[in-house]
Amino acid sequence: MKLFSTTALALAFVSAAPAAAQNKAPAAQAAATAPAKVTPSKKATPALIELQTAVQKKDWASVPAKIAAAQAVASTKEDRYLIGKFQLEAAVAQNDNNAAATAIEAMASSGQLGAAESSSLYQSLGGTFFNAKDFPRSVTAYQKALSLNPNNADAQSMLIEAYLSAGQKAEAGAALQRVIQARTAAGQKPDESLLKRAVAIAYDTKAPNAVEVARQWVAAYPSPASWSDALAIYNNVRQPDVEGVIDMSRLLLATNAMQRGDQYARYARAAAEVNNFNEAQLAYDAGVKANKINPTAADYSDLSSGLKAKQKATAADLAEATKTAQSGMALLRIGDRYYAMGDYSKAVELYRKAMGKPGVDTSVANLHIGMALARAGDKAGAKTALDAVTGTYADLAKFWQLYLSTAV
Known part of the structure; x- marks a missing residue:
């Protein structure tokens, strides 16, 4: 033996x-x-x-x-x-x-x-x-x-x-992040299923880095679905104000990530709340064109009837308003109307005029400049402006920077 x-x-x-x-x-x-x-x-x-x-x-x-x-x-x-x-x-x-x-x-x-x-x-x-x-x-x-x-x-x-089976979700999320970081450091792209799971755990456990984990997912696998879900997490975690909702909705529209009628409607209502009926109409029309908003549905009756009653500014109206604008915020909102028209260079001009004036948050102005330049295709200029955004809107600026790196 x-x-x-x-x-x-x-x-x-x-x-x-x-x-x-x-x-x-x-x-x-x-x-x-x-x-x-x-x-x-x-x-x-x-x-x-x-x-x-x-x-x-x-x-x-x-x-x-x-x-x-x-x-x-x-x-x-x-x-x-x-x-x-x-x-x-x-x-x-x-x-x-x-x-x-x-x-x-x-x-x-x-x-x-x-x-x-x-x-x-x-x-x-x-x-x-x-x-x-x-x-x-x-x-x-x-x-x-x-x-x-x-x-x-x-x-x-x-x-x-x-960890998950033991009910230690936070520890599971941290361990999952270590796996993702190790694979990334080794030059390997983590599987999307791994990233999506990390996002779900981070959000479920209210982890401080939940928004950042969502951005990691979009960075690795940009798609309308990942953009929509990641920005939904941003929205639920950060609870943006009306300004933030508009700027987030602009990004959803730019990435073709609006999946539902309520997203288009929220964009339109937020724009209307700051009296930007040009952009409100843009959002509403985009929802109708995408077959996400039914103009006859009761859920959208306030928009379908309300926007018809509101006068939309023309380019001539905006040029005249610029001459008489008394405040930085007035200039910023005129720039927003140019943005809605797709005249991004003119929008940037107004945003820069508003910059530094009393009542204008510098980060908001830089964020708007960055968004307009991004839509105009000026990636270098957009990055410079977005890099300057701090405070409340910093997370949203990072999402727009991500758009710069993933946009064709």
Whole structure:
């Protein structure tokens, strides 16, 4: 009998790993941890033979005493490793997770295995506890696996599952961010499913970085859907004022991300609230053209009838109004009407005139300049203006900067 010619460890106690983690088959994972051959010390050999024999015969009553006897004479890392190995075989056969944890600790601390091999053992232990719904201990095992081998991708993924199952959503979000950052640093583009999950967890847990995580998703996978969802998160987290709603809605329109009639209607109502009926009409007409607003529907009756009664400014009206404008805000709002007409260069001219005048928030003026220049195709000029936005509108400016980098 070849007592110490080690074959693949039978980690059968890992019956299944968390589905999302895509764990290796337990046998394959165990094989990676098993040395080709382990030779014990002469002093410990008799005791180890007795221990192995008891395990093979399933003489569970005598195993604890055999383990203690072997531990008393163990003097080398090989001795300690083999004791742990036989402990593990006994634990597997008896479906004893606590004993398996003790055995793996003995094997990992023996000094016989490398860090990556020990990491795989703890990863398997994490799967064991996960399947037993002992999620806190599963978390601990995966953390240990990663402390030994931070590049253990399977353990990284499974730790997230364990955190979620343990109800530790904030910790799961942080772990997920570490995975995303590691893959990005390695020059790998994270899967969109990974980013979307990070967004969902960050939003659900009200994480301080929820808006930033949403921007990460759009940056990697810009689409009307990702823009719409990311800006919805911005809206729900930041609760923008009327100015913010208009500027956010402009971005939704620019990215073809308005998905519903209420989004077009909200844009139109916000513009009308600041008496910008040109832009309100633009938003309403865009909703009708996209078949998102039904002009005869009761939900939009205030817009369909109200906007008809409002006079829209012409270019000539705006030129005349510019001559008599008495305040910086009046100039800013005239610029907004030029923006609605698509005359972005004229809009920028008015925004710059408004800049620095009493009552005009410099960040708002810079944001509007950046938006108009972005729509005009002046990316360099837009970036300069958007970089200068601070405070309340800084997050929205970052979204517009993202538009600059993703727009064709």
